[in-house]
Amino acid sequence: MAKADGAAPMTGAGRSEGPAREVLLQAASDLMIELGTPEVSLHAIARRAGVTAPLVKYYFGSKEGLLVALVERDTARSLAQLDELNAMAIDPLAKLKIHITGIVRTYSRYPYLVGLLNHLLRETQGEASERIKASFVTPLFDAQRRIIEAGVAAGQLRAIDPDQLYFIIVGACQYLFSSRVAFADIMGGKLSDASFARDFPATVLDVILNGLRV
Incomplete structure (x- = not known):
């Protein structure tokens, strides 16, 4: 060809x-x-x-290869920023704020990402699935766990299971951005407004951090 x-x-x-x-x-x-x-x-x-x-x-x-490449393209910037965040000499609470904002912005930019990750992890076998886990899911999971554990040790955050918090944060992002099309008419077009996605990180931060602060 x-x-x-x-x-x-x-x-x-x-x-x-x-x-x-x-x-x-x-x-x-x-x-x-x-x-x-x-x-x-x-x-x-x-x-x-x-x-x-x-x-x-x-x-x-294959189509699977295209989807894996799309995930790698969409998460490359977030992973680079995650490495930068890990290297910052700032307190855990400040790191958590940056981390949550970064997650929300990533899923705002690519609202299909969580669904695509779930599809690839569920439907693909072997190398493709392992690549996704190793390149994005595991680094994100481990980084957040370290931030939470450091915050608890520093007395800034109350004790909470970091693994449960991962799903609280990702779940908030996933449901909002993966549901924008389905809920667009119900909410009078609010979800299509750029200001809604722009302001959403502040709301997530407010709710989560007020529940986590000592």
């Missing part, structure tokens, strides 16, 4: 870093946001990208 215009040579398991690869990833992201679900067909993604479905196999090996 001939290469798409501007395509770079494939690397690794059928991958390429050419422009068409990024167009496919962005098409998948845009469709998932518009439809309010990560359940988007391969043909719909290819049609939005203006290419044929076989090009997905050319660039990613």
Whole structure:
């Protein structure tokens, strides 16, 4: 099969870093946001990208490969910021504020992300699932656990199970942003207002931190 215009040579398991690869990833992201679900067909993604479905196999090996690459693209910035946060010489409460705000903003930017992660972890086997766990889920989980434990040890936070808190924080983000399409009409368009997503982190912080402070 001939290469798409501007395509770079494939690397690794059928991958390429050419422009068409990024167009496919962005098409998948845009469709998932518009439809309010990560359940988007391969043909719909290819049609939005203006290419044929076989090009997905050319660039990613399979639809699963495309979805894993999308998760890695969407979480790269958050992981870099998480490393920076871990290195900051600030108290645990300040770290927790930054951490929660970062999670909310990530899921605001990519509202399909939690659903996509769940789909990949549930439906895929072997290498793909392990890559997702190792590259995003485990680092996020471990970083939050360390922040909470440090906050409790410093007397800034009351004792709480860090694992339970993980689901409280992620759950708040997931339900809001994954439900925007379904609840749009019920709430009079409020969920489509950029100010709602912008102000949501402050509300999450207020509720969670008031429940955690000693």
